[in-house]
Amino acid sequence: xxxxxxxxxxxxxxxxxxxxxxLRPAELLDxxxxxxxxxxxxxxxxxxxxxxxxxxxxxxxAPGVRxxxxxxxDKDSKPLRDGVVDLETGVIDLASAPELRGQALFRDNYIGxxxxxxxxxxxxxxxxxxAAGMHISVSREGLEKGPLDDALxxxxxxxxxxxxxxxxxxxxxxxxxxxxxxxxxxxxTASLREGxxxxxxx
Numbered sequence: 169x170x171x172x173x174x175x176x177x178x179x180x181x182x183x184x185x186x187x188x189x190x191l192r193p194a195e196l197l198d199x200x201x202x203x204x205x206x207x208x209x210x211x212x213x214x215x216x217x218x219x220x221x222x223x224x225x226x227x228x229x230a231p232g233v234r235x236x237x238x239x240x241x242d243k244d245s246k247p248l249r250d251g252v253v254d255l256e257t258g259v260i261d262l263a264s265a266p267e268l269r270g271q272a273l274f275r276d277n278y279i280g281x282x283x284x285x286x287x288x289x290x291x292x293x294x295x296x297x298x299a300a301g302m303h304i305s306v307s308r309e310g311l312e313k314g315p316l317d318d319a320l321x322x323x324x325x326x327x328x329x330x331x332x333x334x335x336x337x338x339x340x341x342x343x344x345x346x347x348x349x350x351x352x353x354x355x356x357t358a359s360l361r362e363g364x365x366x367x368x369x370x
Contacts, residue, residue, distance in 0.1 A: 203232035209240050209253040213336045213356050241334075242308060276353040278316065280367045283344050289365035298370050299325040301349045304339045305332045316351055316369070340364070 169177070208215075215237040226233050238253055245265050248256045257273065280298060282288050291297065299320055305312055305327075312329050320327060333339050336352045340360045343350040351369065352361075 199230040199233075201232065202230050205234040205236050206255065207236045207238050207253040208255045208257065209238045209247055210257040211240050211335065211356075213353075213360065214257050216337070217356060217359050274355060276355045278351050278369055279354045280369055281340060281343055281350045281352055281357075281361055282348075282365050282367075283346070284363060284365055286347060286365060288349070288367070293367050293370050295320065295323050295325055295370045298349070299327050301328070302330040302347065303327045304342055304348050304350045305329045306334070306336055306339050306350075306352070307332055308334050310334075336360070 219235075219237060223235060226235065238247075240256070240258060243258065245256060245268060247253045248268060249265055280288070280293070282301075288297065288301065305314065307314065310332055312332060317327055330348055331342065333342065336350075336357050337360055339350040339352060340357060342348055344364060354366070
């Protein structure tokens, strides 16, 4: 070896040992001894629908773990990238954050929801009858129109928006005590819709 190679041998050897230490698999985590709070950035609807079962399962497997359900006022994944939160649920654009890993939890579809004994609960709901009612638009950004309106427009129809709210639970609360129609994700709002009339969007 050259004098330079001899000089580098010891330094490179230490670098290799350091790299091996960093890359060595961690010890298997003992969930029963884990004492930690995990921050989950999610919507209120997710916490209300899936939180009880998640908390029960964690309580059985990792009794020292607590969940902090953090409100999600927007779709910005910066808190997740910055390590402020441990997990985020929702529709996330992973293309704009290649360092994040995502996994599909489930698929959901939109349904219409009205109060019990609403006029729409007694008829076959057609696109025309659906569009003719007074609607609640759900938009964090305050937008009046969305994908539902684009679909109706292809049929030559247009919804009448009575109010715009920032979340599905608010939309359902308003629909529960009025003649307004809320269009919400089916699985995401299951517990919030109890006692109301739900229907497939025509």
